[in-house]
Amino acid sequence: GDSLEESGGGDSKGKLTVGSAGFTESKILANMYSEMLSDAGYDTSIKTVSNRELYEPALEKGEIDVVPEYAATLAEFLNAKENGAKAAASEPVASSDVDDTVAALRELAEPRGLKVLEVGEAVDQNAFAVTKDYAAEHDLKTLSDLGEKDLEVRLAAGDECAERPYCQPGLEETYGIEISAVDPKGVGTVQSKQAVKDGTDQMVLTTTTDATLDQFDLVLLDDDKDLQNADNVLPVVNAKDAGGKKVSSALNKLTATLTTKQLTELNRKVDAKRQKPADVAEDYLVSQRLIDG
Amino acid sequence: MIRFEQVSKRYADGTVAVEDLTFQIAEGELVTLVGPSGCGKTTTMKMVNRLIEPTSGQVLLDGADIATIDPVDLRRRIGYVIQQVGLFPHKTVLENTETVPRLLGHRRTRSRARAAELLELVGLDPDAHGRRYPDQLSGGQRQRVGVARALAADPPVLLMDEPFGAVDPLVREHLQTEFRKLQETVRKTVLFVTHDIEEAVRMGDRMAVYGAGRLEQFDAPSKVLGAPRTDYVADFVGADRGLKRLSVTPIERRDLEQPPIVRLDDRMAEATRRMRDQDARWAVVLDGSGELHGWVSSDAGPTEAGAAEGAGGAGPRQGRPGQDGEDSVRAHARRMEAWLPLGHSLKQAFSTMLQYDAGWIAVLDGDRFEGVLTPSGLHEALRRSIDSEQHVAEAERAEMLLAGSADGGAEKAAE
Amino acid sequence: MIRFEQVSKRYADGTVAVEDLTFQIAEGELVTLVGPSGCGKTTTMKMVNRLIEPTSGQVLLDGADIATIDPVDLRRRIGYVIQQVGLFPHKTVLENTETVPRLLGHRRTRSRARAAELLELVGLDPDAHGRRYPDQLSGGQRQRVGVARALAADPPVLLMDEPFGAVDPLVREHLQTEFRKLQETVRKTVLFVTHDIEEAVRMGDRMAVYGAGRLEQFDAPSKVLGAPRTDYVADFVGADRGLKRLSVTPIERRDLEQPPIVRLDDRMAEATRRMRDQDARWAVVLDGSGELHGWVSSDAGPTEAGAAEGAGGAGPRQGRPGQDGEDSVRAHARRMEAWLPLGHSLKQAFSTMLQYDAGWIAVLDGDRFEGVLTPSGLHEALRRSIDSEQHVAEAERAEMLLAGSADGGAEKAAE
Amino acid sequence: MASRSCLAANDWICAEYVRSRSGELADATLQHLGIAVSSVLLGLLLAFPLALLAYRWKAASGPVLGLTTVLYTVPSLAMFALLLPVFGLSAAVVVAGLVLYSLTVLVRNILAGLESVPRDVREVAQGMGYGQRQLLFGVELPLMLPALMAGVRIAMVSAISLTTVGAIVGHGGLGNLIYSGMDSLFKAQVLTASAICVALAVSADLLLLVVQRALTPWARHRARAGKAG
């Protein structure tokens, strides 16, 4: 760090803590943030806190300074926190439109001392998967394909799926898919995917960058009618500790570069090829010339 | 029948509790086991019901090596009064007592009744104590429950480890009596440990005296007291073993003295003359049918005072004066209540003498007057009984020495 | 000093264990407590160290109501031998023994040494047994460790609940002697429960006899035996209480008989004449300095056989014939080894008689010959001692009746 | 090459995994042990007075048992949410949570141990003038050791298992590996970490047993006539 002196408003610390939510993608992103920031002259460390319920308050307090987040999810989380669970459910702020969602997010985040940085193309949103066999048998590529077929589908997801617009109601209304039942095995859990693999259920709610689908012989169906919320990846920082230009410019560079495909590939490197998240992150940054090798 | 054959027991830490034990308890026999604290009595007992396995040698029950008998079957045949009492703290007194009968599958009502009966036998009121828990009993009461519990199943063999150690003399005597009574009707094979030599003497058909892990003497109680085989035994049964023999030595005819005898209806003058002839100061008075009435003093006569030197203090009722004339013995005779039948123990004789504050007691055989026992006669009897045992013992000892099995115990330092 | 004032104890289930108890144990006094099983002895003890709180009344220690004393402080001043022994199963014998000194903060080496000393006192070898755990001891050994443990801290007050109940007679006597010895040097205030009346008599300065929760008699042991205040007490101390008095009644001068006395150097003819004069069949022989030598029979002479009717069979060594001529007493005298000093107990006298198979024993005062004790003399002495107590007792009872405090105990059914 | 494929093939057992992540595994194991052991120790320190309170003062036993019961039912997420403001995002928050969880077992077992001390022995100790504290440490504690140690053994195994919930805040020792392995179905990681967990639990249990044996030398002599009869 010689550049420390130049740091603008809010960059009061030379040490920054990057939060990670513990799952693969979050780990990779946290590592990339950390690398970028240390390249920018910060002394960084990574802290893993798996639950938003725990790390969001920590971020507000400044125990954590930077967290990789998802626009729509965070927006709804803050919405519920601000306005109560009921209000949030009836008046969602997130939508499939990225800009609207990010704008709503900023509005909710700023009063809490959080600064939402630039949003990029990379998105990790909800997605639906079926077995390869099932897809082949019925010739499915998109959710619309499924809606056109006259198939009853048992969906492995969370309890809340029955009410969420992006889930059961959306599938039925937007795509005309007949959901016979929601099997509440959770979103993207091993049990859910296993249930689909076993044939207990036909479809599972998971995320776009899930790299373990292969292991369960699953394929994603394309959300061709944009039902899902815009869960684009973006860094959120504590405004007081890391609200400065230097941090944002370092991270924005990365956000601008990263694509969904790359993110999925990175996930696969960790989850399928079993490389270490830190190595994967560094390799990527070097290959994209975001940092020096 | 229980037989020990060269049985030894060495504990894990090397303590030899019992060494090369060989002896036999006959069927229906009650053997008392005495010995110094820590000599291996409890260990011996526990080897009979296999709570402890001997290190070497074997124990036989009715001829069968107990090592080959299933321990549970074995123990069902053996009642056991444990030294530490060991009542079940979670069961009431009645439940404790009926444990074994219930175990044997007896019906509840029957075993309950039997338990109540036994509690009464040991001097506990089933109503007052039956529903209590052991914690609510006194030490002696607990011990008695332990005895009742062991008796409940009516086992043919009994091991009793200081069963009456914590009760008072009255209850103890009661228990001893009851137990002997029981033993007379249904003869059990009993091994009975006690620290009370008198108890051992009174209860035992035979008596085993232990010295550190070895059998020092195994004999009838009177022999052990009268002719201790070794110094050790003599010492152990006590310097007062002579006194202890009081309770096992019976009154015999030859111990009695024969004072002058007069009849109730004899004339007083004639009675006085007879006493003078025999140089006696009093005479025994019999009634018409030859039964004991009392005694009369040679000084008896018009004066009542200064009477009865050397005779029993019995009988507040004076002979009724009157009808038979002043001169009849009846007018002067005093009732004699200090008497005992032949065959009772010298101890009873002594106690009776003291109780009635008498210088002698009359001894009867049925209704027939047999003579009187005086302190000197009693003493003589005691000395003789000891003597006779000693003669036998010495002969035996000589034999033993020849057989080479003597353990070198020194002679009794009687001389 | 311990004082009970109208103390009662009723257990939760309604059992009245102790009722309206009032008595006092003086400082340095050893009071033995006897009574039937379940009469409230243990309860009484536990009220002294507040293991049980009385339902009503108060207990005073050195004048202070113990209810006001902190139980821990109180108990530190009171040694307690519990009836069930209750050794700490997790501590070795030595550790058990040194518990209280360590508790009081004494140094380890010192308390260890003291513990070893006390173990030896109770007849246990600290090297052999010190490192064992209670489970590895016999019943009697455990009990002795319990006694040693209570003595270890040298408390001024001791509560002992059947402390010697599970040990053999030899050890028991040893313990009694040691304890009395201890008690003579450092006088402690002791409440001592026992079921052995003889022990109670031997050990106690006074003796308390309980009947179901009440004090029946509280007196010197000789009085309790000699003059039981109620039927109940008489019964309890035993029909053989007369015999028990043997051990507390000393040999007195007036109990002795005076046989003819001859000197060693007297001529035999002279001796024989003197015996004939006194109508005696034997005489006591003193040596030149007036000390006891033995006895001589009136039939003594050339024939040795047929000797000593009624006299001791003692002394294998005959008087040496020779030097002093055939006619000297010395040639015929037999050594007499059955003798006792004045003041020893009648029980010892009796035992000695039997041990030496003697018809009498000599009684000495220092070296001086005082007379001989015969079985009849012994019997007389015993009767007299009982009588004298009774006189006192009757007087007391009369007083008591006037005071209206008698509990209506019936007369002894002596007749 | 073969080992590379075992990672890629997502086998349950994979030597290459152990080799390539040995540092990670060692760190996790150490963290795991540290957290588990310190929670049990602290739990003991806390459980002891609580159990004693419940024992000495009967009125307290209901509330004490109730409280420790409720504590165990608090979901770990809620527990950490409540503790975070106090301890921050550190291992302390995990330890604090586990201490509270361990009370359920420890308090009960200590209480049961205290109540199992034979009456005679307690009475004789009191009779000797043992003060409450001396009675506790000199008599009751040694005699209740078996029950206490049974509790400690259960608590230790529980703590080793529960330490994994610390993964929520990144201080879960092997739990970090188990949970992240679970997310991505990294079988070798799940199995290896679980196996280490089991090994830790089993060896901790054995170690505690050895400690118990050493602390209760008298118990060894109790095996009288061991034959089953």
Added chain:
Amino acid sequence: MGTFTAAWDWLTSGANWTGAGGAGQRLGEHLVLTVLSMGCAVLLALPLALWLGHVGRGGTLAINVSNVGRAVPTFAVLVLLALSPLGPYGELTTVIALVLFAIPPLLTNAYVGLREADRDVVEAARGMGMSGWQVLRRVELPLAFPLIMTGVRSATVQVVATATLAALAGGGGLGRIITAGFNTYDTAQVAAGAALVAALALVVEGVLVLLSKLTDPMRGRTRPGRGGGASTAGPSDGAGAGTDGEAADRPRKTADAV
């Protein structure tokens, strides 16, 4: 505090209790799950522990083996079981995981309790010819009862708490309330669910305490060492001595020996 009032509101609103997926149903499911798991665990662990404790051998090994089931986080066990052939039987995997979880406390406490039963009393029992089974059932078991029940209670409380995990795999029980609240960011519901679990645990605990008091073979017996003897009022049975009257003076003799 807001959370608490909100949770209270959640709990007191009837709508949350009734109908499919209501708290009432979840409570029932939770109970069934608990009872089922504890039932199996008790049936498996206690007989084994009692036997081993009675024989005095093999306990260490058994306890160690059983610890394996507990050392791995229950959540992981659930996932691993889901991958096994048992996977499709959702409730079964949950029960298995909970049984594995409940066994160690049961086993350890029962085994230790049995080993610690008063040896004198056990010896007396054996001495009277009780068979192994009888010594166990009539003596050792009652004496070990407090510690065994301690194990049962600890295990039950833990199972009640841990059964919430069943929800993660879509199983029933109160956990569903919590996870649902969690996914909808409804803190009040989460708190309410947790409170329900706690309440259930307390009730179960209370029932077990009651049960163990009722079945305690030593009930009625004063528990050792709690303060001095109790003193209660009640009618005095006034058992005095004075029954016999005073008799006349004893006559005496002053006789000499013959």
